[in-house]
Amino acid sequence: MSRPLKFRILVVDDEECIREVFGQLLQREGYEVATAEDGFDALLKLKQFLPDVIISDLNMPRMSGFEFLSVVRRRFPKISVIASSGAYGSRVVPTGVLADTFFAKGQEDTQTLLSSVADLLQTSAARAVAHQEESAPVWIPRNGKDSNGIPYIVITCTECLRSFPLNVTKEENPEVLETLCLFCSNRVKYIIDFSLSVTSPRRVLSTPLRTTETAA
Numbered sequence: 001m002s003r004p005l006k007f008r009i010l011v012v013d014d015e016e017c018i019r020e021v022f023g024q025l026l027q028r029e030g031y032e033v034a035t036a037e038d039g040f041d042a043l044l045k046l047k048q049f050l051p052d053v054i055i056s057d058l059n060m061p062r063m064s065g066f067e068f069l070s071v072v073r074r075r076f077p078k079i080s081v082i083a084s085s086g087a088y089g090s091r092v093v094p095t096g097v098l099a100d101t102f103f104a105k106g107q108e109d110t111q112t113l114l115s116s117v118a119d120l121l122q123t124s125a126a127r128a129v130a131h132q133e134e135s136a137p138v139w140i141p142r143n144g145k146d147s148n149g150i151p152y153i154v155i156t157c158t159e160c161l162r163s164f165p166l167n168v169t170k171e172e173n174p175e176v177l178e179t180l181c182l183f184c185s186n187r188v189k190y191i192i193d194f195s196l197s198v199t200s201p202r203r204v205l206s207t208p209l210r211t212t213e214t215a216a
């Protein structure tokens, strides 16, 4: 009998030490591991390395885990996902995060992570079916203000794939919202990702405002 293929795990985290620690831990368990440093990097990795399980951080620059996981659920519904974050107190999957399970980084020990991986591998066939039946909401970074100073987002329709802008009038906790596509009237489910606006470096504002005061 030929040697069974190794299960593959993709670790996505912007912190290098987390990628190393998780990577070594999983390799010692006999898994084949690849790592990526944010959502975009992970999508590139997925072109060559199709994992059985993805472990992804949520707050990352460029493309957050929220957005990345919603893309994964739509494009790779067979992959099981663990969302990992130190930013939530509870051990449940945060609202709207498309993950099978949640790992509270820094609060739970790594043994818990390993048993979550093992559980997901055992139940992956059933989960793949459930994933395909779900309609995954799109996570959208809030990406600008219009000429009247009102924040807007750009939504890409999951059906006709055309994009259209939508004004955002209030900031709410992440929840699943719905809108009709301007072009095909498909009902698009979306969630606004405020995590990027919190963590992104604001280069424009970094010009020293204090100098005007001190110079006066």
Ligand SMILES: [Zn+2]
Pocket (backbone or CB within 6 Å): 157, 158, 159, 160, 161, 162, 181, 182, 183, 184, 185, 186
């Ligand atoms: Zn459409």
